[in-house]
Amino acid sequence: MKNTICLLLISFFYFPLMAQNYFTTQYPQVWERASAYTLAVAEAMPEENYGFKPEKDAMTFGGQLLHIVDNISFLTRLISGESKSFYDRSTAGALSKEQILEILKNANAYVGQIIMDISNDNLNAPIEFRNLEMTRENIFYLLRDHQVHHRGQCIIYLRMEGVNAPPYVGW
Template identity: 80%
Template sequence: MKNTILILLILFYSVPLKAQNFFTSQYPQVWERASEYTLEVAKAMPEENYGFKPEADAMTFGGQLLHIVDNISFLTRLISGESKTFYDRTKAEELNKDEIIEILENANDYVGSLISGISTDDLNTAIEFRKLEMSKENIFYLLRDHQVHHRGQCIVYLRMAGVKAPPYVGW
């Protein structure tokens, strides 16, 4: 019976350690690869098509990329407590391709710095997001998921505009 309890305790405590180990040892590279792939997708679209959208109610290609940045601004505030704005939203329509790419790169780099600088205790801190309690670690995963979602839409836009999408980059 003591051995069973000991084994259960070891299993109970080892699962969180493995999750923490993944985040600290591998997630920084996961974020970097995901960010680089998004930048490749952004670079693939010719500047004249940054205003492309498949229908009137859809975001433009450039708008999809800025929406990723806006989400980074919103969600990283939950992690750092700092409100970070990467561009003047009132002038979003005036931004060209190179400016949007630079803004996206700066926002992704900011997330990367938060990933590399966060302590395990802070990573496990519970926060409230949309009436749900979750850890700050979950917010990092949400940042990636949101970017992947809109990057996928950008890939569809590329194809609709007759532009070859960059080859897929996975984990």
């Protein structure tokens, strides 16, 4: 009986510590690789195709990338409390490929810095998002999932335009 209780107590503390350890030791590199892959996809599309969209109601290729940035602005506010904008949305249609790449780099670097700076207490503090209670750590995963979703759409746009997509980069 003592052994069972001891194992339960160890499990109770061990798994949450391992999850924290994963985030602090592994997630910064996961974010860096994911960001670099998104940038490689963005760089692959020729500038003249940044206005491409597969149908009239779809976002353009450049619009997909700026949407990733807009989501970063929105979700990082839930983590840091700071409202950060990376570009003037009223000029989005006039931005060049190089400007969009720079905006994307800056937004992803901002998330990377927040990842490096966040304390475990702040990371695990409960917040409310869309009527759900979650932690800031959940928001970091949401940031990555959202970027992956739109990067996948960008890869389809590349293929539709006859551009080879960069090889997949995983964990």
